[in-house]
Amino acid sequence: xxxxxxxxxxxxxxxxxxxxxxxxxxxxxxxxxxxxxxxxxxxxxxxxxxxxxxxxxxxxxxxxxxxxxxxxxxxxxxxxxxxxxxxxxxxxxxxxxxxxxxxxxxxxxxxxxxxxxxxxxxxxxxxxxxxxxxxxxxxxxxxxxxxxxxxxxxxxxxxxxxxxxxxxxxxxxxxxxxxxxxxxxx
Amino acid sequence: xxxxxxxxxxxxxxxxxxxxxxxxxxxxxxxxxxxxxxxxxxxxxxxxxxxxxxxxxxxxxxxxxxxxxxxxxxxxxxxxxxxxxxxxxxxxxxxxxxxxxxxxxxxxxxxxxxxxxxxxxxxxxxxxxxxxxxxxxxxxxxxxxxxxxxxxxxxxxxxxxxxxxxxxxxxxxxxxxxxxxxxxxx
DNA sequence: CTTGAATGAGATGTTAAAGTATCATACATT
DNA sequence: AATGTATGATACTTTAACATCTCATTCAAG
Numbered sequence: 001x002x003x004x005x006x007x008x009x010x011x012x013x014x015x016x017x018x019x020x021x022x023x024x025x026x027x028x029x030x031x032x033x034x035x036x037x038x039x040x041x042x043x044x045x046x047x048x049x050x051x052x053x054x055x056x057x058x059x060x061x062x063x064x065x066x067x068x069x070x071x072x073x074x075x076x077x078x079x080x081x082x083x084x085x086x087x088x089x090x091x092x093x094x095x096x097x098x099x100x101x102x103x104x105x106x107x108x109x110x111x112x113x114x115x116x117x118x119x120x121x122x123x124x125x126x127x128x129x130x131x132x133x134x135x136x137x138x139x140x141x142x143x144x145x146x147x148x149x150x151x152x153x154x155x156x157x158x159x160x161x162x163x164x165x166x167x168x169x170x171x172x173x174x175x176x177x178x179x180x181x182x183x184x185x186x
Numbered sequence: 187x188x189x190x191x192x193x194x195x196x197x198x199x200x201x202x203x204x205x206x207x208x209x210x211x212x213x214x215x216x217x218x219x220x221x222x223x224x225x226x227x228x229x230x231x232x233x234x235x236x237x238x239x240x241x242x243x244x245x246x247x248x249x250x251x252x253x254x255x256x257x258x259x260x261x262x263x264x265x266x267x268x269x270x271x272x273x274x275x276x277x278x279x280x281x282x283x284x285x286x287x288x289x290x291x292x293x294x295x296x297x298x299x300x301x302x303x304x305x306x307x308x309x310x311x312x313x314x315x316x317x318x319x320x321x322x323x324x325x326x327x328x329x330x331x332x333x334x335x336x337x338x339x340x341x342x343x344x345x346x347x348x349x350x351x352x353x354x355x356x357x358x359x360x361x362x363x364x365x366x367x368x369x370x371x372x
Numbered sequence: 373c374t375t376g377a378a379t380g381a382g383a384t385g386t387t388a389a390a391g392t393a394t395c396a397t398a399c400a401t402t
Numbered sequence: 403a404a405t406g407t408a409t410g411a412t413a414c415t416t417t418a419a420c421a422t423c424t425c426a427t428t429c430a431a432g
Contacts, residue, residue, distance in 0.1 A: 005378080021286040022208075024419060035380040040421065098286050100207040131365050139346040140355045141364050143337045151333025160325040169326045177363030178327055179317050191408080210389060221410040226391065 006042045008032045013053050014095055018157065021098035025049075047101070054102050057093035058111045064089045065118070075125030076132075082122060083149065083174070084167045090153030097150060116142060148173060192228050194218045199239050200281055204343065207284035211235075233287065240288050243279035244297045250275045251304070261311030262318075268308060269335065269360070270353045276339030283336060302328060334359055 012032025016023040025046050029036040043049040068085035072078035102108045123141050126132045132141060152166040161169070198218025202209040211232050215222040229235035254271035258264035288294045309327050312318045318327060338352040347355070 020290070021284075025421090026419085035382095037381080037422085038379060041378080046420065098207075098284050100284050100286075104206070133362075133364055133366050136355065136358070136364060137347065137351070139341060140352070140359075143341045143346065144334055144355075144359050144364065147333040147337025147340075148330055150336075151329045154333075155325060155329045160329065161323065165323070166326070169322065169330075172322070173326075173330050173363060175363055175365045176319075176367070177359060177361055178319055178322060178330065179361045180319050181362070211391090212389080223392085223411080224409060227408080232390065 005034065005038065009034055009039055009042060009049070010053055010056060013049060014092065017050075017053075017095035017099065018091075021095065021100070050099065050102055051105060051108070054096060054099070054105070054108045054111075057096060058108070058115075060089055060092045061086060061115065065115075069122075074129055075122060076129050079122045079126045079131075080171050082119075083145065083170055087149055087152045087156075087167045087170055088163060090149075090156060090163075094153050094157055097154075116146065119145065145170075145174060191220065191224065195220055195225055195228060195235070196239055196242060199235060200278065203236075203239075203281035203285065204277075207281065207286070236285065236288055237291060237294070240282060240285070240291070240294045240297075243282060244294070244301075246275055246278045247272060247301065251301075255308075260315055261308060262315050265308045265312045265317075266357050268305075269331065269356055273335055273338045273342075273353045273356055274349060276335075276342060276349075280339050280343055283340075302332065305331065331356075331360060 009028070009032045012030075012034065013023075013028045016028045016031040020027075023031075025039055026036055028049070029039050032039075039049065043052060064085040065082050068081035069078040072081050096102060096108075120138060120142050123132055123138060123145070127134060127138075148170050152161070152170045155161040156163050156166045195214070195218045198216075198220065199209075199214045202214045202217040206213075209217075211225055212222055214235070215225050218225075225235065229238060250271040251268045254267035255264040258267050282288060282294075306324060306328050309318055309324060309331070313320060313324075313327075334356050338347070338356045341347040342349050342352045
């Protein structure tokens with residue numbers, strides 16, 4: 001059952017690395033309930049395992065993003081659904097936040113760049129629809145949405161918020177901010 | 187000049203670790219323009235250096251936060267000034283984002299908890315003043331402000347935004363969100 | 373029951389980085 | 403000028419984790 005084993009290793013790695021981003025191969029193997037040697041039978045090296053893991057997370061994010069944007073009729077709705085979907089898939093890529101060694105891999109860094117640039121495209125389109133404020137730099141809109149998504153994933157991971165709740169709150173915050181608007185003179 | 191040397195090492199470490207969070211002692215020493223042995227003369231170990239660095243970053247953040255809140259007359263204004271000040275001090279603690287080994291240190295993790303809980307206090311007080319929306323969970327307000335601060339620090343570090351611009355945008359986003367509000371039916 | 377593939381356990385080799393030790397040099401203080 | 407302290411360079415030891423290898427065991431297929 002080679003496939004099932006690889007899957008178990010990958011799942012274990014996600015858990016182990018989410019808990020501590022410098023987890024050793026021993027810890028990953030233990031988390032996956034698999035012998036240490038078996039990890040090296042399926043992946044050429046620790047770095048290779050991390051790459052596979054990152055590719056998987058990227059593919060997963062791409063998939064849910066495509067599905068979300070496919071059924072949207074406006075760019076703004078696509079942005080909303082994509083945001084929601086990406087937050088929902090947080091568990092699969094959250095370990096990447098602190099995975100320092102993966103930032104150097106051009107493949108991974110490139111994929112992240114691409115996703116950010118796709119987000120920028122959505123934001124630009126939504127701005128043309130009059131939804132996104134024109135007076136805020138595009139770079140900040142992208143950066144802050146990204147930041148809110150990470151914050152939501154973290155909150156879900158820490159158990160501070162439910163997943164569905166977090167998905168809704170991100171869009172709510174993008175849309176309305178956090179203030180009542182009652183006291184702008186502050 | 188023991189003090190000046192320690193300072194140089196700490197500054198170098200901030201730079202080296204910001205560039206790559208798993209920087210070796212060699213890289214840190216090189217960045218600080220200091221011999222490798224000198225690092226170990228001033229700090230008992232790499233871990234000790236990181237602890238000192240984290241303590242410094244925490245103290246710096248506390249200092250600017252205190253200064254900011256001291257001259258505020260309302261909780262909301264304190265929140266605004268503190269947010270701005272913390273973004274301004276981003277360079278000094280940004281390396282912590284990916285410093286996995288520091289999360290395990292109870293002293294560091296505890297300080298972060300404390301700062302989050304101080305932020306929560308400010309948010310609660312500002313909410314009593316009618317500024318922060320009462321319909322959003324406190325945990326999310328805190329988490330998203332934290333997320334926006336990190337996003338701003340990252341954007342400044344990457345050169346995407348100027349520091350002052352980023353400081354203003356964080357509060358602007360908290361206050362008003364990113365949408366025009368013109369198309370809430372989306 | 374036999375066979376073969378995958379696994380677990382653990383011994384062993386390998387390497388990169390941490391940490392230590394030494395010595396010559398520069399520099400400030402007296 | 404003499405002295406003491408901090409530093410840089412370098413060689414060395416130690417350690418932790420990666421990676422490989424071997425062998426007994428399990429288990430499914432025939």
